[in-house]
Amino acid sequence: MATHQFDETVTDSSDSVVRIDGVTKEYGSLCAVDDVTIPINDGEFITILGPSGAGKTTLLHMIAGFEKPTTGEIYINEQPVSDEPPYERDIGLVFQSHALFPHMTVKENIAFPLKMRRESVENIDRKVEDVLELVRLPVDYADKPVDALSGGQQQRVAFARAIVYEPTLLLLDEPLSSLDKKLREEMRAELARIHEETELTIVHVTHNQTEALSMADRIAVIRDGGLEQLDPVQDLYASPETAFVADFIGNTTLLYGTVTDRTDDTATVAVGDGTMRVSAAAVEGHSDVVVAIRAEQVELDAECDNTYDATVDQVSFEGDRTQYHVSIPEFEPTLRIVDRSSDTQVIHQRGDPVTVGWDIGDALLYPDE
Structure with a gap:
């Protein structure tokens, strides 16, 4: 069983520029956000990730001031802000739809928040030029109408407008979901670069695990409105604390079984009509368990601690990898495999018999609750 202790330096509220403290949001009998606490450090890029309807956008809207918590409090720079309107929170916000003013030029869109702050013309001109350089738009784009730009260029304008006045916090509400795959990848790299160069504190909401x-x-x-796990990226992937996180982050097959035997080092789990060997320490104190197998941990045509005869059900060639779904007669459901060793050749075809396997230490185990 994966366990984790939070780093006290990460969760210490004295280091937090933003603190979501025991926040709940109810709409009648519906609890959209349930007692969530998240400290956010100065200069940190934190992503709120979850499936549709999980409550992540409601949480973002409470930080922004569009919604008020039913209970709990949100602090920015140690000041409670739940009763403060959005315009007094010193927050930049980028939406999925860009929300640019179509009748304005690029410069007029970017300069809008500066004009609302009654900054001088000289300051506005300098800051607009600086932020255009930061988001890598040519200065001569300043006088272009925004509806003459491509989707990626409009997204850069939206980022520029949100950060031109150097807000305490930048909120990103699924800002890349309307872009095509190549452009999303490009903008992910640009966002990471902008974060590194500006050291802005960023809260990003998405359902996209890759982002x-x-x-x-x-x-x-x-x-379901609650915080399932909060961790650095590598820790979250390597040590998911629940079966839900293991399944949601990455490409994982979940198998449900019952512990039937234990030795000092290993245990046997009955799954369907078959068995597998797992770490005895991982099942300590549990009889019904969920076994999570990462697709990249499953080996094809190799002898492992757990090896099975299988049949290829689906083959998906994805350029730098081939993804297989294979059926093992003893188990349900089909097992997912990612093979990066085949280069440009698909080794196996649908219907091929194969052997598949994984080692004892490659399985993640959780109590079946």
Whole structure:
């Protein structure tokens, strides 16, 4: 069983520029956010990750001031802000839809928050030029109408407008989901670069695991309104604390079984009509367990601690990898495998008999509750 102790330096509220403290949001009988506490450090990029309906956008809206917590409090720079309107929170916000003013030029869009702050024309011109350079848009784009730009260029303008006045906090509400795959990858890299150069504190909401893993310092996984796990990215992936996190982060097959035998080092788990060997320490104190197998941990045509005859059900060639779904007669459901060794050749075809396996230490185990 994976266990984790939070780093006290990470969760110490004295280091937090933003602190979500025991926040709950109810809409009648519906609890959208349930007693969530997340400290966010100065300069940190934190992603709130979860499936649709998990409560992550509601949480972001409470930070922004569009919603008020039913209970709990949100602090920015140690000041409670739940009763403060959005415009008094010193927050930049980037939406999925960009939310640019279509009748304005690029410069007019970016300069809008500066004009609201009654900054001088000289300051506005300098800051707009600086932020255009930061988001890598040519200065001569300043006078272009925003509706003449591509989707990626409009996204850069939206980022520029959100950060031009150097807010305490930048909120990103699924800002890349409307872009195509190549452009999303490009903008992920740009966001990471902008974060590194500006040292802004960023809270990012998404349901996309790849976005979260590639950009965030820490990830808060939200499920049914509650906080499932909060950890640095590498720790979260390597040591998911629950079967839900193991399944949601990465490419994982969950198998349900019962512990039937234990020795000093290993235990036997009955799964379907078969068995597998797992770490005895991982099942300590549990009889019904969930076994999580990462797709990249399963080996094809190799002898492992747990090896089975299987049949290839599906083959998906993805360029740098081939993904297989294989059926093992003893188990349900099909097992997912990611093979990066085949280069540009697909080794196996649908219907092929194969052997598959994994070692004892490659399985993650959780109590079946």
